[in-house]
Amino acid sequence: MIAEKMIKKTIKKSVLLCDASFSAIPLLEALKEKGLRVAVCGSRDADPCHALADESYIFDYSNKSKLLKKFKENNFDYLVPGCTDISYISCAWVAKKLGLPGYDDVRAVKVINQKNEYRKLGKEKGYPIPNHETEIANFKQMKFPALLKPMASFSGRGILRFDKFVELKRFIDCGKFSALGGEFLLEEFVEGRLYSHSAFLKAGKITTDFFVNEYCTIHPYQVNSSYVSTKLSVSVKKQMRIWLEIFAKDLNLADGLLHTQFISDGKRVYLVESCRRCPGDLYSLLIQKSTGINYASLYVSAFINLSPDVETKVSHKNFSRHTLSCNSDVIFAAAEIDIKDAKVSYVPIKKVGELLRAAPMDRAGIFFIEHLARRTMETVTENLYKLSRVQTL
Structure with missing residues (x-):
């Protein structure tokens, strides 16, 4: 009997992370830090999480029935969506079948993931939508x-x-x-600046949230540069927070992340779209580098039945994130950025000789830039596309 108890204590609970891309690496790391055995799935065998996980399965997770079968065959305890809408939709379908934690009901999943349903509810409820x-x-x-x-x-x-x-x-x-x-x-089309609001909910109330300035400077409708907001008005933040808690009540949202893009002219807000999956292009690392808060850990907690760790120390560092892309198809050779008085790190996505498709279809890699001063970050971020470039073959 004592031996059986000891064995049970040493057996790790397991989780299937439904994404093997580079953007899911912080999620994989956060799950491992919580002592879980982590498996991943995804259709591209070259994606990095296949090599980093304890186990990996190469298949298209948009196939919901196959995802359900794989989950049941391996007796996973938890299922975590990655950084794509398809991942969340498939995971929510499986979670409904099996009663897994962290997911919304069918109606909420439909409203959040279908543009027309999101706007239909917004019109009915008087949300600030265009x-x-x-x-x-x-x-x-x-x-x-x-x-x-x-x-x-x-x-x-x-x-x-x-x-x-x-x-x-x-x-x-x-x-x-x-x-x-x-x-x-x-x-x-509404005039204003683009922002994102990432908020973590507990019983329908915001426990932690972040506002980010976002810029689309290569492709007009794809974000490629951003930083944690420093000048967004209290009034705009209040409007978004009030709306979000109303939205959470209207849909009876489960605990966890709600990420929303919105446009503001400094006074009013206009909702663009919301999602419950983790934003891509290493958004989680932008938050962590800027504030010291482990965004990925907060995100995965809701799906593994844990209360997120309360962060007591918040830093305020001047980080920009820039996704390197082109406006035409090229053969990638190298990435460059010319910026002074800043610490720069680069996360490569493309290898030498690979095809880099024009934005918004592709990206070469991601720069994180730590500026010496806040004002520099505020003025330079929007112009990072002028300071970075792709060398081609």
Whole structure:
């Protein structure tokens, strides 16, 4: 009996991390630090977490039935989504079948992960969302400029801007709209700066949150530079926090992360989209380097039935994050950045000789820059695309 008890104590609980990409490395590390045996799954065998995990499975996790089967076959205790919407959607489906912790119900998953459902609820509840239309017949009623957004897009892919209705009509009449395939919505273009709000919830209330300035300087709808906000007004932060807790109540959200992109003109806020999976491109490391708070640890805690560690010491360091990308397809050779009076680290994604596709489809790597002064960080971050470059073959 004593021997059996000792064996049980030494057996680690296991978790399947549904993402093997470079952005999931901090999540894998956070899970290992909590004493778990970590397995990963993903369709690309070259992704780094396959080599770093205790076990790895190479398959496409968008196949929900296969993910469920793999989870049950290996008797995993927990399931953690990675840094893609598909990962979260598949994991939520499996979690519903098995009663796993950390996930929302079917309605909440649908609202958060489908653009039209998110905006439909927003319109019903009076959330601060831009005006939009999903019916072609009503497009003429919209105020222009307007953005045509694919329902199933992510990372700014497939978004088109039309400054006047006549431009959109011409696009539709010549058959280009039909050629795109899929479903779209048309949304009013609003003026302002882009931000993100990452908040961790407990019983519907915010316990910890972060605001980040975000810039799209290579592709107009994909973030490539950012830093933790220093000048965002108290009023704007208050608006986002009030909305988020209302949203959490309306959907009865589970404990854990809700990450939202929004636009603000300094007074009002306009919601762009929300997600419950970890943001990609090592967003978690930007927060950790800037504040000292282990964002990845906070994120995974909700899915492994642990209360997140309370951070008592918060630092305020001047870090920028810059995702290196190009506006045309090239063969990658090297990454460069020319910046003075700063500490620079680089996380490579592409290898020499590999194809680097034009943004928003691809990126070469990620720079983290620690500036000597806050003001330098605030002024330089938006211009990092001018200071960095890709050497090509």
